[in-house]
Amino acid sequence: MVLAVVSLIDVVFLLLLYFLCTAKFGTSEEVFPLEIPAAASAEGSNPAAAPPLVVRVTDAAQGWLRIDGDWPQPRNEQELLTVLQDLRTGDSSMLAIDHSILIAPHPHAAWGNVVSTYNAVVRAGFTNIGFESSL
DSSP states (O other): OOOOHHHHHHHHHHHHHHHHHHOOOSOSSOOOOOOOOOGGGTTOSOTTSOOOEEEEEOSOSSSOEEESSSSOOOSSHHHHHHHHHHHHHSSSOOSOTTOEEEEEEOTTSOHHHHHHHHHHHHHTTOOEEEEOOOO
8 A cells, every 4th residue: 555645645735735825923912011029029129219109990980990089080091091191201200100000900800901901001100019919
């Protein structure tokens, strides 16, 4: 019995070509450049530093974003981006680029809302971003 190796190689190359043409090589989410502090330094090593800006992601369908303090309250991630950009680069420029931003997701918050919040903070230009534990 003679094995037709030539046709087998043709089939393998066709399968390879099919998978190369149909594969998606892009990333599905943005890269999260986070530096998580050690447990000992989580309290903050500089007590004179400004308190972090806490952005809460709730589980409510309407108004699922809330910023702690007397800041303008966004209703969605686009408004959050606008508020944060104004706080960083606006006339008063109240927050520095390395100001600490804490994202505090509710345990039942939609993961997409948490990712959208993170992406808005990154797009606003902040570099010191962390997540607050709900435990």
